[in-house]
Amino acid sequence: MTSPVRLSPPVEGDREEFLRLMRDSRAFHRPWAAAPVDDARFDAYLADSRRQDYEALLVRRCGDDAIVGFFNISQITHGFFQSAYLGYAVGSRFAGHRYMSAGIELVLRHAFVVLSLHRLEANIQPGNEASLALARGAGFRREGFSPRYLKIGGRWRDHERWAILAEEWRARPRRRAAEDATERR
Numbered sequence: 001m002t003s004p005v006r007l008s009p010p011v012e013g014d015r016e017e018f019l020r021l022m023r024d025s026r027a028f029h030r031p032w033a034a035a036p037v038d039d040a041r042f043d044a045y046l047a048d049s050r051r052q053d054y055e056a057l058l059v060r061r062c063g064d065d066a067i068v069g070f071f072n073i074s075q076i077t078h079g080f081f082q083s084a085y086l087g088y089a090v091g092s093r094f095a096g097h098r099y100m101s102a103g104i105e106l107v108l109r110h111a112f113v114v115l116s117l118h119r120l121e122a123n124i125q126p127g128n129e130a131s132l133a134l135a136r137g138a139g140f141r142r143e144g145f146s147p148r149y150l151k152i153g154g155r156w157r158d159h160e161r162w163a164i165l166a167e168e169w170r171a172r173p174r175r176r177a178a179e180d181a182t183e184r185r
Contacts, residue, residue, distance in 0.1 A: 005068065005102045007057040007110065010049055014058060015042050017067050021091040028092035031153050032128045035070075035089050053077070055115070059090075059103040068094035071107045073115070082118035084111065088134070095130065104138045112166040119166070123149060123159040135162045139172050 010018065019042055022035040029035055036045045049056035055073040060066065069090035076084040086107070090100045111117045122140060124131045140162040148156035 002062075003102045003106060004062055005059050005099050005106070006062055007071070007103065007106050008060055010046060010056050010058050010070075012046065014067060015039070018042065018058070018070075021067055021093075022089075025089070025092040028095065029089055031155070031157065032125055032131065033087075033089045034152050048072075048074075055110070057103075057107060057110070059099060061094075061099060066094075067091070068097075068099045069103065071103060073107070073111055073120070076115060076117070078116075082116065084115070084117055084120055086111075086120050086122040088122075088131070100134055101137060104134060108138060108164070108169050112169050117166065119163055121161060121163040123161055125152075125157050126160055132160070132162075138164065139168055140164045141168075 019037060019039070023037045025035070026037060036042045045056060048054045053074070053076045055076065057071045057073070058067050059069045059071065061068050070088060072087040073084045074087065088100065108120070111120050122135050123146065124135060141164070142160055143163050144161045146159045146161055149159040150157055
């Protein structure tokens with residue numbers, strides 16, 4: 001089955017569409033995320049996307065190439081650690097359409113195959129049910145709780161620590177294929 005979305009790095013030509021989507025989604029993101037909503041923050045986002053330890057990935061709907069959200073893989077460390085952090089947000093008008101569920105599958109393939117990571121971690125505020133469901137549905141497991149972990153919207157906020165390892169991700173398709181074969185019998 002083909003994905004309804006594709007991933008692409010942000011480019012200058014995405015500025016207007018991306019900022020409009022993020023501005024329109026400010027209330028939806030509050031207090032969970034602080035996405036770029038102005039030219040200065042978009043410039044910083046583009047600069048970050050060029051760093052070796054950062055992958056910015058826009059989620060685009062395949063039918064019309066509309067930007068529906070983004071994933072960021074940050075603090076990418078190779079060597080003995082081979083780990084990174086995952087952040088993400090969907091535009092409010094695209095929430096609930098499963099675009100991010102399809103997108104996270106592409107991101108995990110990118111993280112574990114292209115970047116050769118061993119571990120990907122997402123830190124999520126406890127009340128952010130949609131974000132928790134996205135991570136859980138993609139195979140992340142809860143590892144712990146970090147009080148006052150990250151400053152968002154001017155406040156230090158608690159986060160749950162979720163992670164997935166490359167071998168856990170690799171085991172998922174075989175498990176799903178086995179489940180699909182069982183259901184067909």
